[in-house]
Every structure is written in structure tokens, then in C-alpha cells.
Amino acid sequence: NAGVTQTPKFRILKIGQSMTLQCAQDMNHNYMYWYRQDPGMGLKLIYYSVGAGITDKGEVPNGYNVSRSTTEDFPLRLELAAPSQTSVYFCASSYPRQEETQYFGPGTRLLVL
Amino acid sequence: QKEVEQNSGPLSVPEGAIASLNCTYSDRGSQSFFWYRQYSGKSPELIMSIYSNGDKEDGRFTAQLNKASQYVSLLIRDSQPSDSATYLCAAYGNNRLAFGKGNQVVVIP
Numbered sequence: 525n526a527g528v529t530q531t532p533k534f535r536i537l538k539i540g541q542s543m544t545l546q547c548a549q550d551m552n553h554n555y556m557y558w559y560r561q562d563p564g565m566g567l568k569l570i571y572y573s574v575g576a577g578i579t580d581k582g583e584v585p586n587g588y589n590v591s592r593s594t595t596e597d598f599p600l601r602l603e604l605a606a607p608s609q610t611s612v613y614f615c616a617s618s619y620p621r622q623e624e625t626q627y628f629g630p631g632t633r634l635l636v637l
Numbered sequence: 638q639k640e641v642e643q644n645s646g647p648l649s650v651p652e653g654a655i656a657s658l659n660c661t662y663s664d665r666g667s668q669s670f671f672w673y674r675q676y677s678g679k680s681p682e683l684i685m686s687i688y689s690n691g692d693k694e695d696g697r698f699t700a701q702l703n704k705a706s707q708y709v710s711l712l713i714r715d716s717q718p719s720d721s722a723t724y725l726c727a728a729y730g731n732n733r734l735a736f737g738k739g740n741q742v743v744v745i746p
Binding site: 557583614625627630 | 641669671679680681682683686725733734735736737738739
């Protein structure tokens with residue numbers, strides 16, 4: 525199993541541009557999550573999904589959107605990128621309940637200039 | 638009050654010594670607790686999970702949970718240079734996992 529994969533690894537965006545961060549898992553996990561981590565800080569939850577077709581907001585959802593059309597994929601969409609969205613983004617998944625261990629992808633480093 | 642607090646600054650320990658990390662959480666309804674290790678530039682990886690009061694040992698790592706005091710700790714015995722990393726404490730409650738800012742551990746050979 526590849527586990528949780530994320531693409532791209534690194535991206536530079538100009539202010540106002542949009543992009544989609546890809547996340548996929550091959551563990552058949554029903555729960556998936558998007559976090560952002562700013563330097564010296566813990567992880568903040570952006571959005572999560574409890575299964576295909578179901579998503580919900582986390583602590584810091586503004587400026588982001590998600591969709592979950594399949595169990596495997598959970599893309600994160602940034603609309604109108606802002607410098608405040610410069611961060612490292614991690615996708616994670618867990619099974620079979622939300623309170624179980626979350627497994628993280630390698631992360632996407634995003635720089636908005 | 639932050640949901641999960643890790644207040645200690647960077648911790649330097651000699652190789653072979655015990656590293657002790659502490660964490661407090663504010664949500665009394667939190668159900669499960671985790672310690673993740675994060676190397677610089679890498680993603681968090683699970684070290685320990687603990688769900689009930691008491692100690693849980695796994696190799697050189699021991700997690701301790703005290704729900705009455707809302708306190709979680711991690712002991713690393715026989716610290717190795719490869720243990721040098723940031724350790725994140727996390728508590729699950731209110732349908733989400735809340736993370737502390739992390740404690741940096743530096744093991745000095």
C-alpha cells in the first residue's frame with residue numbers, strides 16, 4: 525500500500541491564483557482530513573470528510589473548498605490565493621472511527637507571493 | 638485556554654538519558670490521545686496512542702494518561718540521536734483531533 529499520497533510536493537502561487545491540492549489513500553479509510561501547519565505551530569483542521577459525498581468544516585475553512593466523490597480521493601481547492609495561505613498542507617486518513625489514529629501524507633508546501 | 642498545550646521549550650538530553658514531555662488538554666470529553674513525532678520537513682508519524690488512564694509502554698516509549706488532571710505525558714528511555722525531532726501531542730474530542738504546538742527534542746551524542 526502507498527498509504528496517503530499528496531501532490532504536488534511544492535508549489536508557488538501568485539496572489540489571486542487558484543489551485544487544487546490532491547490527496548489520495550489506498551487503505552479504504554472512510555475518514556479523511558486536511559490540515560495546515562504554519563511554522564512553529566501545531567496542525568489546524570481545515571476540512572474533513574466522513575465518507576464519499578460528505579464533508580464538513582474544521583477550524584480554519586475560509587478560503588478553501590473540498591469535495592469527496594470517491595472513498596480514495598479528497599482534493600482541497602484554494603480559490604483566490606492569499607499570502608496568509610502560505611503554509612504546509614497535510615492530508616490524513618483514519619479508520620474505522622474518527623477517534624482512531626490518523627495517518628498523514630507527506631505534505632504539500634505552498635508559497636503564495 | 639488552548640485546547641492542547643505543550644509549554645516546554647526545546648529539550649536537550651544526553652544520549653542514553655530519559656526525555657520527558659508533558660501535555661495538558663482542556664476538553665474533559667476528549668476520548669483518545671496521541672503522540673506524533675515529526676522530523677523537520679516531514680509529516681507527523683504516530684509514536685503512541687492511549688485511551689485509558691495509566692501507562693502504556695511500547696519499546697523505549699511510555700505514554701501516561703491522567704484524565705482527572707487532564708494530563709498526558711511521553712517518556713523516551715535510552716534516548717538516541719534519531720529521537721531528535723518535534724513531538725506533537727493530540728487529543729480527540731468534539732469530532733476532531735486538536736494538536737499542541739509541539740516540543741522539540743534534541744539528543745546530544
